Amino acid sequence: MTDLISVHDEVADAVRSGQAVVALESSAVAHGLKYPMNLDTARDMAKAVRAAGAVPARVGIVDGRFVVGMTDEQIERFATTPGIPKVSTRDVGPVIAGGGLGATTVSSTLLAAAHAGIEVFATAGIGGVHFNAQETFDVSPDLIQFTRHRVAVVCAGAKSILDPALTLEYLETHGIPVVGYRCDDFPAYYSVSSGQRNPRRVEDLGDLARGIRAHWAVGNEGAFVVTHPIAEADALPSEEVYALIHEKMAEARREGVSGPEVTPHILGAVAAATKGATAEANRSVLLSTTALAGEVAVALAREAA
Numbered sequence: 001m002t003d004l005i006s007v008h009d010e011v012a013d014a015v016r017s018g019q020a021v022v023a024l025e026s027s028a029v030a031h032g033l034k035y036p037m038n039l040d041t042a043r044d045m046a047k048a049v050r051a052a053g054a055v056p057a058r059v060g061i062v063d064g065r066f067v068v069g070m071t072d073e074q075i076e077r078f079a080t081t082p083g084i085p086k087v088s089t090r091d092v093g094p095v096i097a098g099g100g101l102g103a104t105t106v107s108s109t110l111l112a113a114a115h116a117g118i119e120v121f122a123t124a125g126i127g128g129v130h131f132n133a134q135e136t137f138d139v140s141p142d143l144i145q146f147t148r149h150r151v152a153v154v155c156a157g158a159k160s161i162l163d164p165a166l167t168l169e170y171l172e173t174h175g176i177p178v179v180g181y182r183c184d185d186f187p188a189y190y191s192v193s194s195g196q197r198n199p200r201r202v203e204d205l206g207d208l209a210r211g212i213r214a215h216w217a218v219g220n221e222g223a224f225v226v227t228h229p230i231a232e233a234d235a236l237p238s239e240e241v242y243a244l245i246h247e248k249m250a251e252a253r254r255e256g257v258s259g260p261e262v263t264p265h266i267l268g269a270v271a272a273a274t275k276g277a278t279a280e281a282n283r284s285v286l287l288s289t290t291a292l293a294g295e296v297a298v299a300l301a302r303e304a305a
């Protein structure tokens, strides 16, 4: 196992001594934003985690090893190498065995984070239940992975290309709490609201941390989702974004885009159509969720299990 997963010393030491650590995915670097914005943003995310008093741990598959706590050089390689495969839970074994690079999604990042003992993870928007999943069965493995690990997931809701109501139903079914940090509405990634409400809201980080600890202390195994929206000033108007997304989804269906291609394809099409406005929003929300995740990790470390 240790041959296959390598945990950076700083991360391993922090976990061992009960310090705050935040895991981050590498799909956002390899696929989410273009160079050089992806690299700048990745660096700023690490700074935001550190500014909150926590240690960042970027996860990716590097030369056939699952790395928890990528170095700046490794992150730069991810930001500049074209065609790194998107690796979700099902892909991890074969990609490691193949010896190459793999950009981990939320689902596979959680696997490595759990192995390293990291309790907090941040992303802009989680994967979820896709629109029309009744026909396509397209439910992100992110949600399934949430049922397997004790990890607090800090995010601005689900990606805007997903059905927020069905995503919340799925999370409820699997006993995954969704708590808005100082917000009523379940956010929508680029937009402040998805039109759905968070099932619960909390005002205070200490209360949030105690709620997370209690959820796990009574025997729950799964994730605990904390939502916080994009800053109002950087948000895109949700009606326009949803209209554009539905247009791009219909185009993608006609072109036969399916499976793991759906998410990067639609996000890319929307970014192109908005001339980068969604990329700017994506950057903003990556930074704000990461900063909050640092604070959540610190609060959680204070409320030791």
Ligand code: PSU
Residues within 6 Å of the ligand: 025, 027, 028, 031, 032, 033, 086, 088, 104, 105, 106, 107, 126, 127, 128, 139, 140, 141, 142, 259, 260, 261, 262, 263, 264, 267, 268
């Ligand atoms: N951002 C992108 N493309 C992606 C992702 C993010 O521009 O592919 C990844 C995220 O890491 C998320 C995953 O976990 O997509 C969800 O993909 P799917 O809907 O295929 O499960």
Ligand code: MN
Residues within 6 Å of the ligand: 138, 139, 140, 141, 259, 260, 262
């Ligand atoms: Mn899918």
